[in-house]
Amino acid sequence: MPDVYNWQLGRKMGYPYEEAHPEWQFAFVFNINRCIACQTCTMACKSTWTFSRGQEYMWWNNVETKPYGGYPQFWDAKILRLLDEEHQRQEKGMAWDSAQKDGSKRPYGVYQGMTIFEAAEKRNGPEGHQVALGYIPSDDEWRFPNIYEDTATGQKGAPGRWGDPAKLPEHGTWFFYLQRLCNHCTYPACLAACPRKAIYKRKEDGIVLIDQERCRGYRKCVEACPYKKPMYRATTRVTEKCIACYPRIEGKDPHVTPDGAPIETRCMAACVGKIRVQGLVRIDPKTGDWVEDRYNPIYFLVKVAKVGLPLYPQFGTEPNGYYIPPRWVPRPYLRQMFGPGVDEAIEKYAAPSRELLAVIQLCRATQEIIFKYEVVEGKKVFETAIQGKNWEMFNDTVIGYGKDGKEIARVTVEEPIYVRPAKHSNSI
Ligand code: SF4
Numbered sequence: 001m002p003d004v005y006n007w008q009l010g011r012k013m014g015y016p017y018e019e020a021h022p023e024w025q026f027a028f029v030f031n032i033n034r035c036i037a038c039q040t041c042t043m044a045c046k047s048t049w050t051f052s053r054g055q056e057y058m059w060w061n062n063v064e065t066k067p068y069g070g071y072p073q074f075w076d077a078k079i080l081r082l083l084d085e086e087h088q089r090q091e092k093g094m095a096w097d098s099a100q101k102d103g104s105k106r107p108y109g110v111y112q113g114m115t116i117f118e119a120a121e122k123r124n125g126p127e128g129h130q131v132a133l134g135y136i137p138s139d140d141e142w143r144f145p146n147i148y149e150d151t152a153t154g155q156k157g158a159p160g161r162w163g164d165p166a167k168l169p170e171h172g173t174w175f176f177y178l179q180r181l182c183n184h185c186t187y188p189a190c191l192a193a194c195p196r197k198a199i200y201k202r203k204e205d206g207i208v209l210i211d212q213e214r215c216r217g218y219r220k221c222v223e224a225c226p227y228k229k230p231m232y233r234a235t236t237r238v239t240e241k242c243i244a245c246y247p248r249i250e251g252k253d254p255h256v257t258p259d260g261a262p263i264e265t266r267c268m269a270a271c272v273g274k275i276r277v278q279g280l281v282r283i284d285p286k287t288g289d290w291v292e293d294r295y296n297p298i299y300f301l302v303k304v305a306k307v308g309l310p311l312y313p314q315f316g317t318e319p320n321g322y323y324i325p326p327r328w329v330p331r332p333y334l335r336q337m338f339g340p341g342v343d344e345a346i347e348k349y350a351a352p353s354r355e356l357l358a359v360i361q362l363c364r365a366t367q368e369i370i371f372k373y374e375v376v377e378g379k380k381v382f383e384t385a386i387q388g389k390n391w392e393m394f395n396d397t398v399i400g401y402g403k404d405g406k407e408i409a410r411v412t413v414e415e416p417i418y419v420r421p422a423k424h425s426n427s428i
Pocket residue numbers: 181182183184185187188189190191208224225226227228229230241317
């Protein structure tokens with residue numbers, strides 16, 4: 001297998017194809033702390049793309065309750081177990097070497113375990129039947145998009161169960177919502193596994209698509225994707241997946257922006273909880289890493305503030321979906337899910353810097369994709385102590401600019417209060 005560089009792992013790794021990078025990469029950051037599991041995102045996707053016969057079970061976007069929920073059921077527990085078994089067989093650990101952290105280039109240190117590609121090669125040999133460790137979920141596992149909704153875990157049988165007040169830094173009884181869609185990975189396992197070469201990654205934006213004409217429904221992508229995001233359609237006998245709403249990214253949805261500006265996907269634009277920001281980051285063609293772009297909101301949240309973390313980076317696909325981890329969940333669970341950046345991310349999110357607080361306000365400030373932001377300082381409006389340290393809040397204004405440099409969003413940290421004139425007090 002050729003060696004490719006995976007910046008999330010801080011090292012080279014084996015992948016069935018040579019490195020080839022797009023100019024821009026579709027990416028997103030979700031703030032788990034704010035999600036209310038209203039499923040508006042889920043329904044926005046379903047009503048746009050998967051409402052036809054044979055697509056009944058397809059939820060390209062889903063929001064599941066962790067730790068028990070999953071769509072398909074047990075998706076992450078199952079692949080983690082397979083990966084763990086292979087590590088045990090090889091007598092290897094899955095640890096990270098945090099001493100090798102290096103700014104934005106190697107923000108989480110170096111992963112010393114095996115990825116799903118490396119583990120499959122060890123197990124099956126270079127010409128083995130699987131290029132990535134994986135499995136095909138059973139029909140039963142696809143039945144419930146939101147099984148165990150709002151089911152908490154923790155403190156079983158402990159004295160005072162349910163009675164003790166919840167306290168940070170970790171709650172004894174907890175659950176959280178995980179919002180999921182295809183990660184349009186830098187090294188997609190679905191693409192690597194397809195024997196028909198029906199899956200491709202677009203040069204212009206890194207979106208991963210399945211060519212519906214070439215696909216023969218072998219389901220090797222369903223087996224290989226560790227996030228279980230390709231879905232087989234029995235009525236057409238081909239596999240489908242999230243298309244990142246590419247007509248919108250291309251600025252070809254005339255109902256929203258007649259001037260052809262790139263706009264966010266349906267699931268992003270519909271988010272009621274304002275937890276999502278989606279954009280495009282520029283990619284260095286040689287290294288595959290992100291080109292420094294300090295004032296791109298996605299770049300800032302992931303590479304500068306380091307509050308946005310990849311989902312299961314140890315799988316090795318370099319997913320392009322990032323999450324601000326929930327503050328109240330036990331750290332070992334979060335470290336397994338988002339890697340070793342969890343503690344720093346929570347610390348920074350719990351007492352956000354002036355800039356971070358401002359940039360987070362850009363979530364759902366506009367439907368257009370923001371390529372650059374600027375913060376204009378406002379006056380101090382609040383002061384408190386967080387974890388024993390003084391913390392001040394300023395009513396700064398954050399301005400978002402589109403691809404052509406025009407202003408497309410302007411929001412303040414403090415939400416303005418509008419008082420309706422008395423004559424309209426009970427009308428809309
Ligand atoms: S999340 Fe799965 S389906 Fe999407 S690009 Fe990555 S490997 Fe492929």
